[in-house]
Amino acid sequence: MSVLQDLLEALRSRRVEVVDLTAPLHPGTPILQLPEPFANTIPLRLEEISRYDDRGPAWYWNDIHTGEHTGTHFDAPVHWVTGRDGEDISQVPAERLVAPAVVLDFAAESAKDPDFLLEISHVRAWEAEHGPLPDGGWLLYRTGWDARSEDAAQFLNADENGPHTPGISAECARWLAEETPILGVGVETVGTDAGGAHSFDPPFPCHSFLLGAGKYGLTQLQNLARLPATGAVVITGPLPIVGGSGSPARVLALVEGE
Numbered sequence: 001m002s003v004l005q006d007l008l009e010a011l012r013s014r015r016v017e018v019v020d021l022t023a024p025l026h027p028g029t030p031i032l033q034l035p036e037p038f039a040n041t042i043p044l045r046l047e048e049i050s051r052y053d054d055r056g057p058a059w060y061w062n063d064i065h066t067g068e069h070t071g072t073h074f075d076a077p078v079h080w081v082t083g084r085d086g087e088d089i090s091q092v093p094a095e096r097l098v099a100p101a102v103v104l105d106f107a108a109e110s111a112k113d114p115d116f117l118l119e120i121s122h123v124r125a126w127e128a129e130h131g132p133l134p135d136g137g138w139l140l141y142r143t144g145w146d147a148r149s150e151d152a153a154q155f156l157n158a159d160e161n162g163p164h165t166p167g168i169s170a171e172c173a174r175w176l177a178e179e180t181p182i183l184g185v186g187v188e189t190v191g192t193d194a195g196g197a198h199s200f201d202p203p204f205p206c207h208s209f210l211l212g213a214g215k216y217g218l219t220q221l222q223n224l225a226r227l228p229a230t231g232a233v234v235i236t237g238p239l240p241i242v243g244g245s246g247s248p249a250r251v252l253a254l255v256e257g258e
């Protein structure tokens with residue numbers, strides 16, 4: 001049998017399982033809230049065109065209104081000023097949309113401290129146990145934040161000082177971007193940067209360094225708890241919006257069955 005026939009047979013027999021890493025996208029899906037004076041994106045809105053009625057007797061369809069960075073989405077390099085000469089979302093090579101992925105689980109630490117930051121030492125300790133980060137693969141950062149994703153207040157977790165959500169230190173973001181072979185970073189939170197990243201140096205370092213290095217971001221992922229630390233294959237499906245900075249995306253993982 002061909003390798004693709006083997007894959008289909010493995011999927012049929014559930015020796016390979018498909019795990020959906022995508023948050024359901026609806027008008028209540030939490031979105032990033034930047035402080036004044038910055039502009040913000042919009043939530044999803046469906047605008048009905050017809051629904052089996054005199055506007056369209058046999059069909060139901062909508063116009064959709066959404067931001068590029070609404071819900072589970074893919075950040076392209078051009079999204080950040082440091083990546084302004086890089087790929088837009090339509091230029092991300094298709095072969096990079098299927099890639100290996102590893103999961104770094106810091107859910108316990110994030111539950112204790114919502115401002116927890118991943119440091120280089122944490123990644124090196126993970127590598128000592130599981131092997132090197134994947135060349136051309138995703139570093140998926142599990143924080144347990146997906147459990148909050150249907151409650152915007154819990155998910156954004158903001159107080160008078162701003163949002164408190166786990167992320168990556170500036171030093172670690174620069175090291176991941178410039179000294180490791182990963183394709184990008186995927187997170188469960190509303191964006192790849194920590195809630196307090198507006199006050200980091202540089203501000204929003206994950207965006208600044210990773211997108212500036214031509215790498216990518218994936219946000220608002222779910223079900224990372226169902227993935228092994230190593231061995232998953234992640235398939236990402238951003239819309240190829242010409243000139244776009246990112247796109248809502250369906251993100252799937254292939255994992256070896258139990």
Ligand SMILES: O=C(O)C(=O)c1ccccc1S
Binds near residue numbers: 032069079190193
């Ligand atoms: O890329 C995003 O969705 C995101 O998190 C973001 C977007 C725009 C400005 C700052 C941030 S931090």
Ligand SMILES: [Mn+2]
Binds near residue numbers: 069073075219
């Ligand atoms: Mn984004």
